[in-house]
Amino acid sequence: MFKIDTITFMAALGAFQGMFFAVLLWLRKKQSTSNRIFSVLLLVTSIRIAKNIVVHGRMLNPDLPMSVEVWRFLVNFGISHQFAIGPLFMLYFLSVIQPRFQFRKVYLWHFLPYGVLTLLSWGLPWPFWRDGGLLFSYSHILFYYLWAFRLYYQGYTQLRKSLETTLTKATLKWLRSLIVICGLLMIAYFPSLFKYVGYIVGAIMYAIGVYVISVIVLRGQQEVGRPKRKYQSSNLSADKAHQLKLKLEEYMHSEQPYLDPDLTLGKLAQMLATTSHELSQVINESFGQSYAEYINGHRLQMAQNLLTDLNHRDTKIASIAYDCGFNSISSFNTLFKKHTQLTPSQYKAQHRVK
Structure with missing residues (x-):
């Protein structure tokens, strides 16, 4: 048996x-x-x-x-x-x-x-x-x-x-x-x-x-490990997405549109001759960020550069925030500390070039 x-x-x-x-x-x-x-x-x-x-x-x-x-x-x-x-x-x-x-x-x-x-x-x-x-x-x-x-x-x-x-x-x-x-x-x-x-x-x-x-x-999870793609029904091809990504990076570097505090997804898409939907998809999938996170990331990077620049040694932090495209000092301070784990004042003091 x-x-x-x-x-x-x-x-x-x-x-x-x-x-x-x-x-x-x-x-x-x-x-x-x-x-x-x-x-x-x-x-x-x-x-x-x-x-x-x-x-x-x-x-x-x-x-x-x-x-x-x-x-x-x-x-x-x-x-x-x-x-x-x-x-x-x-x-x-x-x-x-x-x-x-x-x-x-x-x-x-x-x-x-x-x-x-x-x-x-x-x-x-x-x-x-x-x-x-x-x-x-x-x-x-x-x-x-x-x-x-x-x-x-x-x-x-x-x-x-x-x-x-x-x-x-x-x-x-x-x-x-x-x-x-x-x-x-x-x-x-x-x-x-x-x-x-x-x-x-x-x-x-x-x-x-x-x-x-x-x-x-x-129990209902659609994907094992990776969540369902937000744009899986999009007609944007991989090649076109890559070209738009390169165009976006070049435009952000040369024209610095993020300095405009009133910049919107629609305005930026119009500048790049594309649609808001396609631009949002490229930012989400290529950089893993939302539109706001992407734009504020550039603003914060510029703020970090200015805070450690000797030519802006005497510039007030509030002025730097506005110059970088922020329209609120409180939101600037919150985002800056979240990004660097330091307040703007602490960051400036810690990275000051003597």
């Missing part, structure tokens, strides 16, 4: 849940590329976890009839999927962090080891894995894990320094959670730790992670 303990049963449910959720996520209408990648990542990881459940089940049922060829195939097929997890993990991070990400054919080269080993699943002998194959598979995942962490750190730096980014704190929190979950799974599966945590613990940890992810997404 086939025997299965509670832990193995829970792990099996987790693997099945992962496969089911991967298919469900893929079949949702109008999915983003990042969600497609995430669904495939869930699927291949679930297949890899299922291999551990099969092995553990065989340990509980040593008399279960199974030919050597079938057993070899199941083990090889399961382990080979480990070589797809790393590239998919990295590409998911890239698709979330990089604006207007598109999957390119060159990315398929990352899956070459996975493709070759999957095709060889019927014939690979166990010594291949025992004598270095398993260690290489873990090193392979670790390499892409560190690559994904580097992408996360770049996104974190961009958001912290208010550079051009469409990321949000919620998105980075989601990615950080995935980094932690993946890190714990790698620790649980690393061969040298098996004797401490047991062979099936990693599968249980994965099952818990899948349940948590399923609840988060199925």
Whole structure:
């Protein structure tokens, strides 16, 4: 009689849940590329976890009839999927962090080891894995894990320094959670730790992670990690958006329209011979800011320059605020402190050139 303990049963449910959720996520209408990648990542990881459940089940049922060829195939097929997890993990991070990400054919080269080993699943002998194959598979995942962490750190730096980014704190929190979950799974599966945590613990940890992810997404979140794009129905092409961005930057540098305290989105769009909607989209997606944040950012940068300029050493702070396009001293002081963590007076004293 086939025997299965509670832990193995829970792990099996987790693997099945992962496969089911991967298919469900893929079949949702109008999915983003990042969600497609995430669904495939869930699927291949679930297949890899299922291999551990099969092995553990065989340990509980040593008399279960199974030919050597079938057993070899199941083990090889399961382990080979480990070589797809790393590239998919990295590409998911890239698709979330990089604006207007598109999957390119060159990315398929990352899956070459996975493709070759999957095709060889019927014939690979166990010594291949025992004598270095398993260690290489873990090193392979670790390499892409560190690559994904580097992408996360770049996104974190961009958001912290208010550079051009469409990321949000919620998105980075989601990615950080995935980094932690993946890190714990790698620790649980690393061969040298098996004797401490047991062979099936990693599968249980994965099952818990899948349940948590399923609840988060199925409660109504449209995107896994990245919020729904505000302008996804826009007809503005990537090339036209890039040209408008360059035109905007050049105009802001040469004409300094932000010095006008009455400047509006409509006025600036008219100056650039475009529509308010297209200009707003370019500012939102290229700089990760609203129109007001973008304009005030330029005003604040000019104010910082004037506060440390020897030629304006005796100029009153209020005069500098008005000269930079602000029409309210209180709003200038509030925005300046939020941007620099210092009041204008403190900033001037701290950066004064003697």
